[in-house]
Amino acid sequence: MNLTGNIESKVLTASLSGISLTGNISARNLICNVDAYEAGGGPTPPTYEPETEILCAEGRYTTAPSTALKDLINTTIKGLKDDGVFAKGDCLYFRNVHEELFACQNWIKNAHNSTLVNTPEFTPKIGFKGNGLTSYIDNNYNPYSDALNFGLNSATIAWMCPALGTNNERYILGTLTGGAPATYIIAYFKTAANEVMFMNEKTLTGNNNVAMSAGSYISYSKINNGIQGYLNGYVSGGVDTVTTADRISIYDMFEFCGSHNTGPFVFYNGSLAFSFYGGALNDAESLALYTRAKYFTDNVGGTF
Amino acid sequence: MKTLIIPEDRVEKLRSMKFEKNWHTLNPVEGELDGKPIYFLQAELKDNETFNEALSDFEVCEIKDIEIFEDRYYDEKGAEISEAKIVQDKLSKVELVHKTILIQSKLNI
Numbered sequence: 001m002n003l004t005g006n007i008e009s010k011v012l013t014a015s016l017s018g019i020s021l022t023g024n025i026s027a028r029n030l031i032c033n034v035d036a037y038e039a040g041g042g043p044t045p046p047t048y049e050p051e052t053e054i055l056c057a058e059g060r061y062t063t064a065p066s067t068a069l070k071d072l073i074n075t076t077i078k079g080l081k082d083d084g085v086f087a088k089g090d091c092l093y094f095r096n097v098h099e100e101l102f103a104c105q106n107w108i109k110n111a112h113n114s115t116l117v118n119t120p121e122f123t124p125k126i127g128f129k130g131n132g133l134t135s136y137i138d139n140n141y142n143p144y145s146d147a148l149n150f151g152l153n154s155a156t157i158a159w160m161c162p163a164l165g166t167n168n169e170r171y172i173l174g175t176l177t178g179g180a181p182a183t184y185i186i187a188y189f190k191t192a193a194n195e196v197m198f199m200n201e202k203t204l205t206g207n208n209n210v211a212m213s214a215g216s217y218i219s220y221s222k223i224n225n226g227i228q229g230y231l232n233g234y235v236s237g238g239v240d241t242v243t244t245a246d247r248i249s250i251y252d253m254f255e256f257c258g259s260h261n262t263g264p265f266v267f268y269n270g271s272l273a274f275s276f277y278g279g280a281l282n283d284a285e286s287l288a289l290y291t292r293a294k295y296f297t298d299n300v301g302g303t304f
Numbered sequence: 305m306k307t308l309i310i311p312e313d314r315v316e317k318l319r320s321m322k323f324e325k326n327w328h329t330l331n332p333v334e335g336e337l338d339g340k341p342i343y344f345l346q347a348e349l350k351d352n353e354t355f356n357e358a359l360s361d362f363e364v365c366e367i368k369d370i371e372i373f374e375d376r377y378y379d380e381k382g383a384e385i386s387e388a389k390i391v392q393d394k395l396s397k398v399e400l401v402h403k404t405i406l407i408q409s410k411l412n413i
Contacts (some may be wrong), residue, residue, distance in 0.1 A: 101325070114327065115327055116329070117329050117330070117331045118346070119352055119354070119355070133346055134344070
């Protein structure tokens with residue numbers, strides 16, 4: 001055991017086999033804080049990824065995330081970085097955290113944090129729910145002007161819906177304001193046909209829309225003119241082909257968005273727990289994103 | 305559903321308002337009621353702690369009980385297009401004009 005100290009500064013420190021002690025001398029009493037770690041856990045306190053620290057910084061929450069939640073966030077971010085997914089993202093939102101403000105934060109960087117319009121309903125551990133009428137989320141992310149990775153010929157959108165909506169013909173993710181050029185990025189959900197689709201342009205060939213159900217995770221990746229859908233991380237259906245000229249939306253990305261034509265008007269009324277916008281993910285990266293999102297969703301409940 | 309009818313001249317003021325929870329905003333939705341263009345919000349927002357002060361200023365607001373919110377689509381010439389046809393055409397082969405038609409509950413008329 002080593003004990004070092006400086007009486008004048010009234011600070012003593014000691015360490016013993018991975019147990020750290022620090023103390024201040026005050027009125028002849030030595031008050032120690034013991035940070036004891038599990039055997040084999042190592043003597044050093046946990047270090048977080050820089051992105052975790054930026055995300056969990058003051059001002060980005062009302063109530064600070066618990067240590068357990070921060071640890072889970074860090075595990076997720078580190079994993080996504082190792083997977084090569086994080087670097088391809090422009091926006092990553094986990095809505096299923098402990099409070100509204102923190103649920104609005106972009107994990108990739110401190111920009112394009114979401115604005116809640118007309119109060120989508122928030123439930124901790126679940127996410128936001130649209131009211132099918134007036135509520136939506138503005139991500140303050142304009143693919144035309146803000147994208148670093150999302151591109152005309154390389155794009156992915158992904159989302160997870162804990163609960164589906166009841167109204168037909170609604171759009172989950174996309175840009176809302178219409179007129180030409182209108183929206184060329186959209187995830188669309190139609191209850192009756194149980195279909196969704198991703199469009200980065202006005203027209204697709206084929207009919208390989210991914211069937212969605214409550215709790216499912218969907219993503220679409222576009223590389224050049226081909227768009228591949230994924231369900232729960234795995235390829236679903238064939239590649240749809242864009243048949244007309246590409247353009248990127250010049251409007252903010254919305255969740256529970258209304259229409260890609262004109263609007264605003266009536267919105268989607270399901271739930272959203274997670275969403276991602278970035279450059280095209282390949283099959284392995286798409287599976288990795290799903291796996292990380294699922295792990296976070298499955299484990300966030302125990303962190304607060 | 306109880307719906308707050310927002311006068312058109314107040315819409316921009318509402319949209320530009322800042323709230324204590326500054327990640328929240330209000331954005332009245334455009335629709336049509338009895339053939340007249342209107343803007344509306346869900347009436348529950350009047351009781352929301354973030355918005356109640358802002359909306360309490362809107363003494364002239366009417367509350368209507370809306371039974372149906374109906375989407376209608378029109379082509380460039382004003383002819384109505386069915387939603388089935390829009391879906392069949394992959395949504396956007398045509399630039400559509402959209403209207404949300406509000407139909408009041410019979411008890412309210």
